[in-house]
Each structure stands twice: as structure tokens, then as C-alpha cells.
Amino acid sequence: MKKINSIIMFLFLLISGHTFSQKTENFSVDFETFNLENGLKVIFHQDTSDPVVAVALTAHVGSAREKEGRTGFAHLFEHLLFLESENLGKGGLDKLSARIGGSGANGSTSRDRTNYFQTVPKDALEKMIWAEADKLGFFINTVTEPVLAKEKQVVKNEKRQRVDNRPYGHTFYVIDRNLYPQGHPYNWQVIGSLEDLQNATLQDVKDFYNQWYVPNNVILTISGDFDKEQAKEWVHKYFDEIERGPEIKDLEKQPVKLEKTKSLYHEDNFAKLPELTLTWPSVYSYHEDSFALEILSNYLADGKNAPLYKHLVKEKQLTSNVSMFNYTSELAGQLMLQVRAYDNKDLDSVKYAIEETFVEFEKNGIPEKDLKRIKAGLETGFYNSISSVLGKGFQLAQYEIFAKDPNFINKEVHKLLEVTAEDVMRVYEKYIKDKNYVATSFVPKGMQDLALENSEKAEVVEEEIVEGAEEEFDASQEVSYERTPSSFDRTIEPPYQGKPEIKVPEIWDARMPSGMKVMGITNNEVPLVQFSLEMRGGxxxxxxxxxxxxxxxxxxxxxxxxxxTPAELEEAIELLGASIYVNASEEKLTISGNTLAKNYAETMDLVKEILLEPRWDKEEFNLIKQETLSRLQEEKGDPNAIAQNEFKKLIYGEDHILSYNELGTPETVEALSLKELKNFYEDNLSPMAATFLTVGAISKEKTVNGIKGISASWAPKNLDFPEIPDFKLPEESKVYFYDVPGAKQSVFAFGAPALSAKNEEFYPAEVMNYRLGGGSFASRLTQELREGKGYTYGIRSHFMDRTYIGPFMITSGVRTNITYEAAELVRDIVKDYSSTFNAEDLEVTKSYMIKSNARKFETLGAKLNMLREINDYGYDFDYVKKREERVGELSVLDIQDLAKKYVDPDRMFYLIVGDAETQMDKLEELGYGKPVLLNSEENEK
Structure with missing residues (x-):
């Protein structure tokens, strides 16, 4: 993936020749398609509910089209295509995105396809079509040796972050190498190997591009608020003259069959708990058995009614969670069952309990009520998947590329609803019962005895930490290249077309007799309601x-x-096609979820039960304790969790409650009693400190009527909230180090107390931070550490929004052997920011901050978050409009003053989580004294 936290599993649509309308009840998704003479397939979907448009390219090439020894090319290309093109110049889509207020140019790679996508204000559509055409037809000449060398480092950093430097990161590597035979296109990982990436040559890269990135292997999708005829003209103008490539044949399906069961183990450097994964060969996407397999997986493992949950979690108390899923791809599939056991649990006992559960399932099958329960969530899931213009395009495309039938947008739900109890048992017997599988035991270092008996040691390639091991490159080097001819001047960026009118949703509010506030937005785009009951406290x-x-x-x-009972409550929720969650955070306790609008009243009846009639089950309380202690143990091996927990102690001081892990500590959790939990509940929840937020296809009247029962039965009382101190900046900077021996990356958490989200300077401070580290690829931190040096996969800075003084934070994971160099560069960028911020920076910042408002309210979740900010921080209903005015008033001097005030590199905490033996001592050269080792015996809490 190009960007952090962007895991996009949907695909884009290819259809030819007609306009269709697919309907579920009264909802329809209309789409129109056409082909260019060069083979490019185009899909249009119009949705005028928001002034935005999503544009995407999908290439039918993923890791399955690679060769052994040259793995990771498809993913490497996903990165390369954002860097530069002949007519956009350096920075390509990323620079354009910042100026036009886009969601951020992004992409993802799977085994079978690579996609590139972005949502932008509607006035920028021609700019995006121009840019996407440049990527497809005017790109490859810009890839030079320095460009390739730098991006190799970025991708290798991504692999370290996602795989090498996290618990259980090598699981899929071990499974796929043993499930799929050598030569099978799923035998290797999408991200490739560090060795293959390093060995990639410039000619390899060009050959790959010329083979796969041709119009007849690519789909263009445009969805949102646009004029179809005008968009067609632009598509023809910018894409027609890109030459067709050689014909590309579809790959044959390649399901696998195991001749024997394979058991393998790996001693994981980061894992603190043993994990067992069982993987059976399965079916490719949309195979006729895939629907029953999905329901089988859901029934066996998902939720408190699941047989595996009942036996492994409740009865045997081996784990807090069981997951099972049918992972399908274009050519083959794999059915996976995963159990992360409690501390020191032998995985043979886990496997035996799984087998016992299967025996019971063979006797009883799946009850009809559970079939109904599982199917009830399908309608809600469908609507959730199409709540944005990009989501609608993704959903349609999924069916065309993998099912070869766009009309499957109707058929899949029906296929799932048609599954019978007999079908579920049939696929169990066909794919699981007495069938061979791959079993992987990932255990903590030195705890091989917890692995399955007779397991063989898995082959896992671990990177050595070697100083100066990476090749040098000069990303700023100017390189000339031959330009691709065109019939018109493509260097001229198209103009904006009109000006999108920002549609700020109409907000209504009310007050219940109990004192509970109510706020809502009525939106009938999809027949869903999202809600959140937010109670101050936490x-x-x-x-x-x-x-x-x-x-x-x-x-x-x-x-x-x-x-x-817990199982009965879960069943009642699922039969409504609803979801209800309860979550605790620093400042509140929240009951949230979503439901079909037609089931809103019944869902609120269940919210009332959850809120006002807790069960206080002693057995469940003990289970929760065990699960929480297990999570705390698990976090000890995760460098990112360690960084988060240790940073809180530095910011808030070890004696303040905010410095504690929200889960508590092993000592406090172990000591808590059920009576103390009841007292906490009775003392700290009141409708007078609660607000009910709702967004969706429901009126104010129906919203209020649905929660009258909650208000009438909830006794109001005044609550005393503690005063929170004004957390102060440190007098001088200090470096802190937490040792994780053998870490492949160093995790950075740099920062200091800053300001509250209620402070009138909070939003101006966020505006100031855009060019520093808040603007992704428009930010200096990203441009210099990722694009300039290849030190990291990603880096960001942000102000944490809280009602109290929250911190300013800079976070990243950098490759281990340049820890000092990266920290020094971050310090210097921050130090120079206030004096070097200029008029061009301000222009880009203002353009993004104002234009991106067109995307501000597109989804129900975005609307709900707007209500949340209004409620939490006392913002005006039209605060978004007022922020536009505030941005317009800011000057370069204002930004410089804000940077000096809230971002001082000489009064920060510099926390690094990494390999102390090789990296800690050098950090003294930062000039902030000798680093403090936090997990030495004398410093451990």
C-alpha cells in the first residue's frame, strides 16, 4: 500500500455497453459503461448527494502476475505511479491532491489487481482525468535509477512495519509457502521479499510496466456528482491516444490440494502469546461453495453464539477470541481458523478443543435460528458498503472483475440468503472434515514447547541489523528523459470547472426531560441510521x-x-441487522452502532436494556478480567503499543490517571471486584451528562420517540468531574529509549503538551501543522524522511483533540540502522519550520483546507463525527463555514507564530522504541543529554 492505514479490498468495475439499474427494495445503483478503441473500459456512476467525485484506475495485475525471484513488483509499482509523470512533474498526484482538496491520492495492491483512487471536489474532475491519463500513458520515462533506489527503501520500510517488526507478522508468509506449491502465483507475498526488491533493476521495472499497464488491462471508474457527457469528452481527450498493449489472457483457476497435513512452528521475536492458525485449501472468489463457506465460518467462530466461542472461550478458557474466515482470491482460496491463546497455554490443548467443537457440530449442524441471525446482517452490510461514491464504485467493480457479472450486485445477497443448513454441512464435510491443512504455531521466543507436537521449524527470513547496509541515492538529482509525444500540450493543467457548493447538513437538536441532549441529521441517501449515546466520564x-x-x-x-444472556442479547441485535458497541475512552463511555432505519425503535429498546439493565454476571466478569490481562500481556510485544503507553506517561506524569493504559495494569485489573464495577456504574452515569447523536434516514420526531423509554427510566443526578491540570511543556528536551532487542524498526513518538480542542487556537494550530506533518505527502516530514531519504514508510504530526490540554505528536517507524539520522532530521525540520514557512506554503494550505470541505459530510460516519465535535467542544452548528473564514484570514506571520508557540523541538519528549544495543548511545548526539533507558531495572514502574 502506498499510504498508511489504507487497506482497500474492493475492486473497480469493468462492464461493456449498457446502462443498468440494480435495486434492493427502493434503492438503486445506476451505472453506465463504454469502451475506448484502445481497450480502456470506463464506468460512470452518478450520485449528486454531495459535490464530490471519485476517480480511480484499476490494473488487472497483482502479485500473481509476477515471477519468482522478482516478487513485489506489482506493489512496488503502486508506489512508483504516485511519484512523477511527464506532465504533472515531481510529486505528481500528491502535489495536485493537496492543491485541489482531494482525499489524498492512494492505492492498494492484492494478489490479483492494483488500484489507484481519490475523491475530490467536483470542480476538479477534469484535472483528475488529466492526471490519471498521465499516469497510464506518460509515466514510465520518469522512472530513473535514483527514483527506483529511493522507492525500494520506502517499500522495504513498509515491509518492516507491516511484517518484520510486529507480532505474528510472518504468519501468512509461512502459510502461503506451505499451502501453495512452488511456482503457484500465491506462494509468495504481495509485498515481496527484501532480497527481491533490492535486486529489481530498472529494466525489470520497465518491462513489467509495458506488459501490464496498458489500456486494455485497465479500468477507469468515475462516480459522484458530474455531467456524463462532459466527462465522456474529457475521457476521450486524455485517454484516446494512449496506445493499446499486447493481448492479455486471464489466468486459469488454480485451486490446491494438500497431500498431507503440515505442522510448522516459529519462535516470534515480538509475540508474547502463542497463536495457532489452521488453514485448509478453499475456493476462488464467487465459487458456488463460497457463500455456504462464509456462513459456516461466521457460525462456527463469530460471536457469543458460535460453537468455537462457547467451547474455547467460555468452557475451556483457552483464549478470549476465535476468528475464522474464508479468504478468497481470483485463482484459489483458503479457509482460515485462528486462535491467539492465553499466556503459557499449550497449543495442542487449543487444537484438541477445536476438534471437540467440530465433533459437536457434526452432530448438531447449524440451527435455523442461527442461519436467520447470520443472514439478517447482510442487508445492513450491503448499505454500509455503498455509503460513499467510492464505495459504490468499488462494490460494482468487485463483481465484474471476479464474478465476470456486474449483475452480481443483486445476486450475491440472494446467493447467501439461499444457503441452507444442508449446504453448510456439505461444505464443512467437503473442505474441513478429515481434510489436510497447514497448522502454524507462532510462540514467544524460547517457548517452543507451546507449539503443536511434531511441528517442524518454519523457514522465516529475518533481516539482520547492519549499519550502513542500504545503498545511497540522491533523490534530488535532476535527470533528463525523452518525452512521450502527444497531439496537444499536456503540460497545461486543466482549469477548475465551476465551484462546488458546500452542503452543510441541517442539524436539529432537542432536550429530554431527564436532561439528556439529543442532536441529529436526517439523511435519506441509504436506509440506515447510525447512533451514538455519549456519556461524559470514562x-x-x-x-x-x-x-x-x-x-x-x-x-x-x-x-x-x-x-x-450474552448469547441471547447478541442474537437479538443480529436478528435486527444491527450492531451495538460499548466503548470506554479517556473522556467518555459510549454506546454506538447502526441499524436499518425500519428497525430503529427495536434497536433502541436493546440500547435501553444494555444501558439500564446490566446483567452483572460473575462468570462474564472473570472472563473479562482474563481477556484484559491477556491483552496487556500481548501489548508488551508490540513496539507501537509500547510507544503509545510510554508516551502517555511522559506527557501526563506517572501519577495522573491519564498516564495509565486505558485497560489498566495487571495489578489493578486483578484486584478489581464486581462490586466496585457496580459502584462505578451507579456513581458515574447520568442523563444530565449524556448526549444522544443520530444520523440517517430518520426524522427528529422518530428519533426522539425511540429514546423516550431510555430518558424516562434513567434517573438524573449531578456528577462531579475532576479538575484536569494544565499539563506543562518540559523545561528542556530529553531522549527516552525503550529497548526491544532485535527490532527491525525504531518507533518514534516525539511531542509535548500543546492545547485543548476547546481553545480558539486549536484549529489554526491544525492549519499550521498541515505543511509540517499533517498533510501526508504535502508535508515536509513526509517529503524529507520518506521521499528524500527513504528512511520511513510514513510519518505524521498532529494535535490530539481533547477537552483538556492534549499533546502535539510526531509519530513514525524508521528503519533501525538510521535511527539517529532520522531523529536528527525530524528535529531540524521542526526547528526550521517557523522561520521557513512561506507564502507558497500558505497558498497550498488554504487551498486544501477550504476545498476539502466539499468532502466533509459525504458519509454517515462523517456527519456523526461533526455532531460529536459540536457536542464535545461546544462548536457552533456552522463551525465548518466559520473555519473557512478563519483560514482565509490567516497570514504567514500567524502560522509562524503558532509554530513557535506550539511546536518547540527544544522542549519535547523524544521517545524511541527499538534496539537499544545498536541504536541508543548514538542518540546522545541529538544534544539533549544521555538517553534514559525506560525498561532498565531501576526505571521500570
Whole structure:
């Protein structure tokens, strides 16, 4: 993936020749397609609900089209295509995105396809079509040796972050090498190997591009608010003259069959708990058995009614969670069952419990009520998947590319609904019962005895930490190249077309007799309602001696009610096609979820039960304790979790409750009693400190009527909220190090207390941060550490929004052997920012901040978050419009003053989580004294 936290599993549509309308009840998705003479397939979907348009290219090439020894090319290309093209110049789509207020040019790679996508204000559509055409027809000449050398480092950093430097990161590598035979296109990982990436030559790259990135292997999707006839003209103008490539044949399906069961183990440097994964050969996407397999996986493992949950979690108490899923791809599939066991649990006992569960399932099958329960969520899931213009395009495309039938947008739900109990048992017997599988045991270092008996040691390639091992490159080097001819001057960027009118949703509010506030937005685009009951409190109402109370309260509130067992409550929710979650955070306890609009009233009845009639089940309370202790143990091996937890201690001071892990500590969790949990519940929840937020296809009247029962039954009382101190900047910077021996990356958490989200300077400070580290590829931190040096996969800075003084933070993971160099560069960028921010920076910042508002309210989730900010921080209903005015007033001097005030590199905490033996001592050269080792014996809490 190009960008952090962007895991996009949907695909884009290819259809030829007609206009269709697919309908579920009264909802329709209309689309029109046409082909260019060069083979490019184009799909249009119009949606005028918001002034935005999504544009995407999908190439039918993923890791399955690579060759052994040259793996990772498809993913490497995903990165390269954002860097530069002949007519956009350096920075390509990323620079354009910043100027036009786009969502950020992004992409993803799978085994079978690579896609590139972005949502932009509607006035920028021609610019995006121009840019996407440049990527497809005017790109490859810009890839030079320095460009390739730098991007290799970025991709290798991504692999370290996603695979090498995290617990259980090598699981799929071990499974796929043993499930698929050598030569099978799924035998290797999408991201490739470090060795293959390093060995890639410039000619390899050009050959790959010329073979696969041709119009007849690519789909262009445009969805949103646009004029179809005008868009067709632009598509023809910019794409017609790109030459067709050689014909490309579809790959044959390649399902696999195991001749024997394979058991393998790996001692994981980061894992603190043993994990067992069982993988059976399965079916390719949309195979006739895939629907029953999906329901089988859901029934066996998902939720409190699942047989595996009942046996492994409740009865045997081997784990807190069981997951099972049918992972399908274009050519083959794999059915996977995964259990992360409790500390020191032998995985043979886990496997035996799984086998016992299967025996019971063979006797009983799947009850009809569970079939109904599982199917009830399908309608809600469908609507959720199409709540944005990009989501609608993704959903349609999925069916054409893998099912070869766009009309499958109707058929899939029906296929799932047609699955019978007999079908579920049939696929169990066909793919699981007495069938061979791959079993992987990932265990903590030195705990091989926890692995399955007779397991063989898995082959895992571990990178050595070697100083100066990476090749040098000069990313700023100017290189000339031959330009691709065109019938017109493509260097001229198209103009904006009109000006999008920002549609700020109309907000209504009310007050219940109990004192509970209500806020909402009515939106009928999809027949869903999202809701959130937000109650002030959370971790802030705890004491250090009782840390973890609010988290445990949130957990137990979904473990049944006085009238329903945990399984009965879950079943009642799922039969409505609804979801209800309870979550505790620093400042609040929240009951949230979504439901079909037609089931809103019944869903609120269940929210009322959850809120006002907890079950207080002793057995569930003990289970929650065990699960929480297991999560705390698990976090000890995750460098990112370690960084987060240790940074809080530095910011808030070790004696303040905010410095504690929200889960609590092993000591406080172990000591908590059910009576203390009840007291905390009775003392700290009141409708007078609660707001109900709702967004979706429901009126104010129906919203209020649905929660009258909650208000009438919830006794109001005044709550005392503790005063929160004004957390202060450190007098001088200091470096802190947390040792994770053998770490492949160093995780950075740099920062200091800054300001509250209620402060009138909070939003101007966010504007100031855009060019520093908040603007992704438009930011200096990204441009210099990723694009300039190849030190990291990603880096960002942000102000944490809280009602109290929250921190300014810079976070990243950098390759281990340049830890000091990267930290020094971050310090220098921050130090120079206030004095070097200029008029051009301000112009780009203002353009993005104002134009991106067109995307501000597109989804129900975005609208709900707007209500949340208004409620939490006291913003005006039209605060988005007022922010536009505020941005327009800011000057270069204003930004420089804000940077000096809130971003001082000489008064920060510099926390690094990494390999102390090779990296810590050098950090003294930063000039902030000798680094403090946090997990030395004398410093451990």
C-alpha cells in the first residue's frame, strides 16, 4: 500500500455497453459503461448527494502476475505511479491532491489487481482525468535509477512495519509457502521479499510496466456528482491516444490440494502469546461453495453464539477470541481458523478443543435460528458498503472483475440468503472434515514447547541489523528523459470547472426531560441510521488504584442484560441487522452502532436494556478480567503499543490517571471486584451528562420517540468531574529509549503538551501543522524522511483533540540502522519550520483546507463525527463555514507564530522504541543529554 492505514479490498468495475439499474427494495445503483478503441473500459456512476467525485484506475495485475525471484513488483509499482509523470512533474498526484482538496491520492495492491483512487471536489474532475491519463500513458520515462533506489527503501520500510517488526507478522508468509506449491502465483507475498526488491533493476521495472499497464488491462471508474457527457469528452481527450498493449489472457483457476497435513512452528521475536492458525485449501472468489463457506465460518467462530466461542472461550478458557474466515482470491482460496491463546497455554490443548467443537457440530449442524441471525446482517452490510461514491464504485467493480457479472450486485445477497443448513454441512464435510491443512504455531521466543507436537521449524527470513547496509541515492538529482509525444500540450493543467457548493447538513437538536441532549441529521441517501449515546466520564473518573474500571464496565455492558444472556442479547441485535458497541475512552463511555432505519425503535429498546439493565454476571466478569490481562500481556510485544503507553506517561506524569493504559495494569485489573464495577456504574452515569447523536434516514420526531423509554427510566443526578491540570511543556528536551532487542524498526513518538480542542487556537494550530506533518505527502516530514531519504514508510504530526490540554505528536517507524539520522532530521525540520514557512506554503494550505470541505459530510460516519465535535467542544452548528473564514484570514506571520508557540523541538519528549544495543548511545548526539533507558531495572514502574 502506498499510504498508511489504507487497506482497500474492493475492486473497480469493468462492464461493456449498457446502462443498468440494480435495486434492493427502493434503492438503486445506476451505472453506465463504454469502451475506448484502445481497450480502456470506463464506468460512470452518478450520485449528486454531495459535490464530490471519485476517480480511480484499476490494473488487472497483482502479485500473481509476477515471477519468482522478482516478487513485489506489482506493489512496488503502486508506489512508483504516485511519484512523477511527464506532465504533472515531481510529486505528481500528491502535489495536485493537496492543491485541489482531494482525499489524498492512494492505492492498494492484492494478489490479483492494483488500484489507484481519490475523491475530490467536483470542480476538479477534469484535472483528475488529466492526471490519471498521465499516469497510464506518460509515466514510465520518469522512472530513473535514483527514483527506483529511493522507492525500494520506502517499500522495504513498509515491509518492516507491516511484517518484520510486529507480532505474528510472518504468519501468512509461512502459510502461503506451505499451502501453495512452488511456482503457484500465491506462494509468495504481495509485498515481496527484501532480497527481491533490492535486486529489481530498472529494466525489470520497465518491462513489467509495458506488459501490464496498458489500456486494455485497465479500468477507469468515475462516480459522484458530474455531467456524463462532459466527462465522456474529457475521457476521450486524455485517454484516446494512449496506445493499446499486447493481448492479455486471464489466468486459469488454480485451486490446491494438500497431500498431507503440515505442522510448522516459529519462535516470534515480538509475540508474547502463542497463536495457532489452521488453514485448509478453499475456493476462488464467487465459487458456488463460497457463500455456504462464509456462513459456516461466521457460525462456527463469530460471536457469543458460535460453537468455537462457547467451547474455547467460555468452557475451556483457552483464549478470549476465535476468528475464522474464508479468504478468497481470483485463482484459489483458503479457509482460515485462528486462535491467539492465553499466556503459557499449550497449543495442542487449543487444537484438541477445536476438534471437540467440530465433533459437536457434526452432530448438531447449524440451527435455523442461527442461519436467520447470520443472514439478517447482510442487508445492513450491503448499505454500509455503498455509503460513499467510492464505495459504490468499488462494490460494482468487485463483481465484474471476479464474478465476470456486474449483475452480481443483486445476486450475491440472494446467493447467501439461499444457503441452507444442508449446504453448510456439505461444505464443512467437503473442505474441513478429515481434510489436510497447514497448522502454524507462532510462540514467544524460547517457548517452543507451546507449539503443536511434531511441528517442524518454519523457514522465516529475518533481516539482520547492519549499519550502513542500504545503498545511497540522491533523490534530488535532476535527470533528463525523452518525452512521450502527444497531439496537444499536456503540460497545461486543466482549469477548475465551476465551484462546488458546500452542503452543510441541517442539524436539529432537542432536550429530554431527564436532561439528556439529543442532536441529529436526517439523511435519506441509504436506509440506515447510525447512533451514538455519549456519556461524559470514562477513564477520567477512575483513580490510579482502580485503573481499568471504565474499560471493564464497557466490556460487561455487552455481556447480557438482566433479561438476556450474552448469547441471547447478541442474537437479538443480529436478528435486527444491527450492531451495538460499548466503548470506554479517556473522556467518555459510549454506546454506538447502526441499524436499518425500519428497525430503529427495536434497536433502541436493546440500547435501553444494555444501558439500564446490566446483567452483572460473575462468570462474564472473570472472563473479562482474563481477556484484559491477556491483552496487556500481548501489548508488551508490540513496539507501537509500547510507544503509545510510554508516551502517555511522559506527557501526563506517572501519577495522573491519564498516564495509565486505558485497560489498566495487571495489578489493578486483578484486584478489581464486581462490586466496585457496580459502584462505578451507579456513581458515574447520568442523563444530565449524556448526549444522544443520530444520523440517517430518520426524522427528529422518530428519533426522539425511540429514546423516550431510555430518558424516562434513567434517573438524573449531578456528577462531579475532576479538575484536569494544565499539563506543562518540559523545561528542556530529553531522549527516552525503550529497548526491544532485535527490532527491525525504531518507533518514534516525539511531542509535548500543546492545547485543548476547546481553545480558539486549536484549529489554526491544525492549519499550521498541515505543511509540517499533517498533510501526508504535502508535508515536509513526509517529503524529507520518506521521499528524500527513504528512511520511513510514513510519518505524521498532529494535535490530539481533547477537552483538556492534549499533546502535539510526531509519530513514525524508521528503519533501525538510521535511527539517529532520522531523529536528527525530524528535529531540524521542526526547528526550521517557523522561520521557513512561506507564502507558497500558505497558498497550498488554504487551498486544501477550504476545498476539502466539499468532502466533509459525504458519509454517515462523517456527519456523526461533526455532531460529536459540536457536542464535545461546544462548536457552533456552522463551525465548518466559520473555519473557512478563519483560514482565509490567516497570514504567514500567524502560522509562524503558532509554530513557535506550539511546536518547540527544544522542549519535547523524544521517545524511541527499538534496539537499544545498536541504536541508543548514538542518540546522545541529538544534544539533549544521555538517553534514559525506560525498561532498565531501576526505571521500570
Amino acid at each position: 477513564q477520567l473518573l477512575e483513580t490510579p488504584e482502580k485503573a481499568g474500571l471504565s474499560n471493564m464496565l464497557a466490556e460487561i455492558m455487552t455481556r447480557g442484560t438482566s433479561r438476556k
